[in-house]
Amino acid sequence: MHCDTLWHNAHLMTLEAGDGALGIVRDGVVASRDGRIVHVGPAADAVHLAPAQRIDCQGRWISPGLVDCHTHLVYAGNRAGEFEQRLRGASYADIARAGGGIVATVRATRQADEQHLLEASLPRLDAMLAEGITTIEIKSGYGLSLEDERKQLRVARRLGELRAVEVVPTFLGAHAVPPGREAQEYVDEVCNQMIPAIAAEGLAEAVDVFCEHLAFSRAQAEQVFQAAARHGLAVKIHAEQLSNQQGASLAAAHGALSADHIEHLDEAGIAAMARAGTVAVLLPGAFYFTRDTTLPPIDKLRTAGVPMALATDSNPGTSPLTSPLLAMNMAATLFRMTVDECIAGFTREAARALGRHERIGRLADGLDCNLAVWEIEAPADLVYRMGFNPLHARVWRGNPT
Ligand code: DI6
């Protein structure tokens, strides 16, 4: 069979059923044609392949390209000062009440023009790509007006044009109540004006909402979900991060892709997610940075069979993190997730959280040929080390980048 490129002399983490949870193939090959994977397996079974180009991986490991399924990567400004205030004893809630927090980033993002926003966001994206990210979700939510939200989403799209990465845009207009507005009146605007306009322009494929006492109620989140459904957009939620608002069960009832954070998730929420197949997106960077002490119920999620994805939650306030590898290490050390769960969380399960399970996140025939080639001795090295980047090469849609 003719193919474009054959990566050989590699060990594979296919994330397919087979040898352990990672679907390991020792001394394997991956072949691509027209940007898709056309063959994956042991070298011995690949003699029929006639590649135009062969790449000798010299015994390195290949995983699917990493997928970050929850980021707020596009924003302007800097909240290091707020970090310092917190070191002196202020809480996240104190800062939010004093006009800091999310609304501080909103002010800076509103003031920035598109070019400035792009230049502020590119280094963060590049840091992600340097660690093997090939697909990244990016939320709006620092504009909080139709024009400023559109601006953030256009910058997200532009990032995907400038770099070899798939950007998945999410509209998070219901992230915070804009200064000087009343929550319900703003939610009405999100539902009746913003969602229809964003959908008509094709600027987002999903709608997210921050369901929390600091932000929007369960009833308001439901209103947002209903508007999204009317306009053909998928839904997801920031749920039970600081308190239990029963947001995850609401998300499950609306067929949401994922419920994210979920530190305060209860048994009913776990059961609802398990029944609906809602992905749990766990965000150890935010847990770490805010010094949260309520752990997400990992054991119960595992027992209930809820799919678990991991993400950086890259944002200026609670998770200024652009390292998927460090997020994996935090998930292991703080949440006691296994190495296999951490790696699956940034590949197969993250793809599921983006509704792309059939196209990315595994090494299998027909999927996009997104690869990360690692200079490691075993998969555990990806999770075990801190602040060390063993990425050797990144491949996006069949092209080494
Ligand atoms: N939860 C979070 O942790 C971030 N947004 C959200 O809904 C915080 C965003 C920020 O502080 O800028």
Ligand code: FE
């Ligand atoms: Fe978030």
